[in-house]
Amino acid sequence: MRMLAYGVAADAVDEYxxxxxTTALECLRRFxxxxxxxxxxxxxxAPTQDDLQRILHHGKVNSPGGDKGTTxxxxxxxASHDLWIWxxxxxxxxxxxxxxVLDRSPVFDDVEQGKTPRVNYFVNQRPYNMTYYLADGIYPSYPTFVKSIRLPQSEPDKLFAKHQESCxxxxxxxFGVLQARFKIIREPARLWDIADLGIIMRSCIILHNMIVEDERDTYAQRWTDFEQSEGSGSSTQQPYSTEVLPTFANHNV
Incomplete structure (x- = not known):
């Protein structure tokens, strides 16, 4: 756990x-x-139908950049608004x-095979039954992607772009919380095999989701407290949008 959380070298723990x-590295792999x-x-x-109903108003898809000049x-x-990585x-x-990356990813395999759970919702009085992700402009124009409006001119377009981009x-x-919790995935990893890196990444995400499950209720309480203070005039800006979707993105590590 010290190696995962603090990114310390394997021989840094041999004193206690x-x-x-080499044994510490093997223990980390087995763990x-x-x-x-x-x-x-x-x-x-993958989210179930109940999960989708719960996060229907909280989600998106985007593509952050990464470090330049390094491998x-x-x-x-x-990910959804509560930081759970799906x-x-x-x-x-x-x-x-x-x-x-999207062409190589299995993220839409279930969609292509018709195995995804259906959810029903209305937008502008029109019914929909397909889940969607919020994405930036580089992604293809798939029905499951809701992208922002480039150079919006009208007020409704500006409002939509503002909320979509904030979500x-x-x-x-x-990504930021995951890297803050597990420094091993933020530090250089030139000595690791790519297969070992994949195992470490997946295990860190699983542990991250365990923490999110334990703390998720505290997020909602903070939002409620903030909205109440906003109504009393002590705040003028919401910390997070109240209408978001599941989030999809790429991040260089």
Missing amino acids: IKIGG CKGIIRLYEQVYLR TVILEAV HAFFGCPGTLNDIN RKDIERA
Whole structure:
């Protein structure tokens, strides 16, 4: 856990656990594999119909950039407003753009096979039964992507673009919190094999989702407190949008 949380070297813990660096690395691999085997089906799963109904008003898809001048690996993720990560695809080289990663990703396999749960909702008095992601302009014009309006002119278009772009910050927050909790995925990893990096990334996301499950109710309380203070005139800006969707994005690590 110290190696995951603080990114310390394997031989930095040998003074108090009395094992060598290679043994510590093997322990880390086995620990991460155990986390994935035991908890992946619960804490890194596709959303069910009940999940979709719960997050219907909280979600999006976007593509943050990464470091330049260094070798990076891309993490593609889908996250909701409460920072829960629903999908993770790791391993593409950082030289690829969002469209190339999307072509390789399994995120829409269930959609193509017709296995996704259906949800029903109305927008502007029109019924819809397909879930959607908020995305930036580089993504293709799929029905499941709701992209912003480039150079909006009318007031309704400006309002839509403002809310859509503000909602897309949820995925950035999810990446930021994930890296803050597990420094190992923020530090250089030149000595790691790409397969080991994938195991570490998935286990960190599972542990991250466990924390989110434990703290999720506190998020709602903070929003309620903020809205009450806003009504009393002590605040003039909402911290997060109240209408968001599941978030999809790529991030170089």
